[in-house]
């Protein structure tokens with residue numbers, strides 16, 4: 001068996017593409033807009049661990065699509081770069097003293113080499129790294145545009161703080177109360193920070209989701225994160241004072257059931273509401289709740305806590321005096337930070353009322369006793385005066401009208417979305433280009449002084465006090481004010497890692513422009529991104545932040561489309577098999593033995609283990625290293641296997657046996673071309689049909705990113721070719737073209753061997769003839785008295801008389817008809833003829 005020399009082939013063609021700049025792309029004005037495509041991958045963070053198998057999955061998918069589009073006459077932009085600011089390099093610097101720049105650049109080298117070893121058709125002339133000053137100069141410039149537009153402001157409200165990372169975090173970076181990066185429980189800390197007014201774009205961010213072709217799940221996550229809520233703001237007079245307490249409610253219809261009020265511990269009126277006798281209790285309570293995270297405070301399972309303020313409010317609809325409590329299940333950051341509590345119809349209020357023995361009044365006819373449990377569904381209103389008899393929706397409208405008439409309330413809209421906490425108290429990020437001047441206030445660094453370089457430091461340790469390591473460098477911090485020239489100090493916070501990825505897709509369009517972040521012509525030539533592929537974990541982080549910046553740039557007239565990414569696809573996760581004991585604990589793969597097919601036992605104990613699907617992890621020793629796979633089976637096998645595993649969007653377990661199967665398939669193709677004589681002849685009718693069916697299916701499936709089924713069809717064709725001894729040239733060439741996007745190295749090699757001197761990547765995609773792709777021959781069944789007596793193949797759509805005549809001429813039927821009388825003739829077109837005889 002001849003060995004398939006993938007190693008030489010792959011090295012040869014990677015060098016060829018590099019030398020010939022095969023995938024460098026320019027803005028050719030003669031190509032119309034609909035024949036241009038911008039296909040984007042989520043760029044990687046160059047971690048020390050190198051590429052993992054998840055990266056090539058998305059990258060292969062986009063690469064196949066790009067190569068396919070090029071062969072179909074498209075001008076394709078397909079760039080790659082590195083998201084190279086970020087905490088891991090900095091944490092490594094703290095541990096080892098290696099500067100983050102050195103680590104990052106070494107990692108980038110490695111990543112680039114690994115990515116190149118997979119033969120992706122990137123235009124490497126456009127490579128960018130977010131940590132390079134040529135790049136972050138423009139990240140800083142965009143920040144200044146936001147600052148000048150009033151979209152960046154300094155804030156002192158408590159923020160999420162990770163004690164381990166020693167930095168503030170955005171709400172989006174807090175997952176179930178923990179730091180998204182390190183898992184430490186997030187606490188609240190009062191530090192000065194820079195915040196971006198993403199909330200100003202809440203409505204646009206929500207509305208424009210309807211205009212993009214994205215997975216519904218991602219749109220839903222963004223909608224929920226933005227969390228638009230429609231309700232009413234209602235004013236409650238504070239008894240014995242001229243002040244009002246304003247609440248936000250989605251259930252104005254339940255006002256007659258509001259039996260108490262609650263304000264958040266941070267509410268500005270707390271001090272004023274607290275009566276002398278309650279002072280000590282309130283202060284103790286405020287202190288205790290300050291130590292809790294939002295999650296602990298709002299967790300439904302947690303016991304409700306609170307303290308009475310000593311004050312009362314007047315319920316505007318019935319003038320009843322109701323107590324005002326302070327409780328931390330009400331968040332200061334939502335609505336007005338105060339609520340009217342309706343314990344009969346809200347679970348949290350009900351729990352609170354039970355605990356503190358507050359009255360519970362039913363205002364919707366309930367199917368339960370509201371003294372025993374809250375009724376949160378709809379019902380006819382009761383105990384509600386002018387609302388009695390109305391359902392929820394009508395009652396809300398009636399109450400709103402009443403409130404507006406009496407000037408006690410109005411319609412209101414609220415969002416869950418909070419402004420984006422944008423500053424980090426860390427070293428390895430873009431310095432925020434602002435200067436604090438005692439005379440002029442906070443001013444932006446002038447454009448001609450950008451980039452504001454990140455200074456070299458000797459210690460990367462964050463202070464933990466809320467200042468970045470930059471604060472320790474006096475020569476850097478002390479500067480002169482760009483406005484008045486007086487002594488001033490630089491802002492020492494840095495930007496979060498998300499900043500660089502908010503606009504990188506724009507820099508690829510014009511990576512070397514020293515005058516602008518992107519030229520208007522190039523932006524208009526390519527944008528928006530036609531296809532964006534990446535992991536689902538970015539649904540509300542990167543993808544929301546990038547949309548926000550893009551919309552700001554759009555409003556400034558700096559980009560031409562309101563949305564950056566027209567179509568988005570989330571690749572599924574590549575998981576792995578793991579082995580589980582009866583007690584559900586997992587056994588590292590190297591301690592497992594396959595006794596017989598699909599029977600796995602733990603080596604040490606002999607316990608039979610169940611094979612389950614799990615995330616790849618170091619501890620389970622089931623991490624697949626792409627470098628090893630490539631060196632053992634080749635990049636083409638790796639590419640094709642990852643596409644053959646299943647639909648792009650679903651998560652699927654890695655199985656090396658599957659990879660070997662794909663490798664064998666490629667080996668079979670290689671040998672086919674080695675062993676078969678290739679002749680300039682027309683293929684047989686049958687082969688020609690298989691060929692055209694294959695072209696049709698591969699074209700369709702590649703265009704719709706259904707790569708796994710396209711590969712299956714190519715396998716069908718190759719099997720057919722193994723049945724014949726000589727290979728018609730047109731069939732051989734077509735097969736190579738179809739393989740081109742999938743296994744570009746092998747395909748280029750075979751293309752060259754077929755006598756071509758130019759790269760396959762510029763060849764035209766094969767076309768199919770529709771008639772040849774439909775089955776024209778069908779099997780016709782001939783029956784006598786309902787019993788099948790003969791079969792024959794006939795052209796599809798043959799008329800009744802013709803098939804009947806054929807049946808009567810059929811030799812096998814002759815003996816059954818002889819001497820009989822035909823009483824009936826039944827013909828079902830394209831199916832059967834039944835002759836009834838006596």
Ligand code: ANZ
Pocket residue numbers: 229230248249250251252254329330331332333334335336337338339340341342345346414
């Ligand atoms: C009275 C009421 C009666 C409510 C009822 C609900 C059910 P969404 O839909 O998420 O916007 N609320 C308002 N501000 C709050 C805050 N800062 N912290 C905690 N809860 C707050 O939720 C709006 C509802 O959440 C509001 O409507 C309010 O309770 C509560 F049968 O008012 B409702």
Ligand code: ZN
Pocket residue numbers: 437438439440441481482483484485486488
């Ligand atoms: Zn000044």
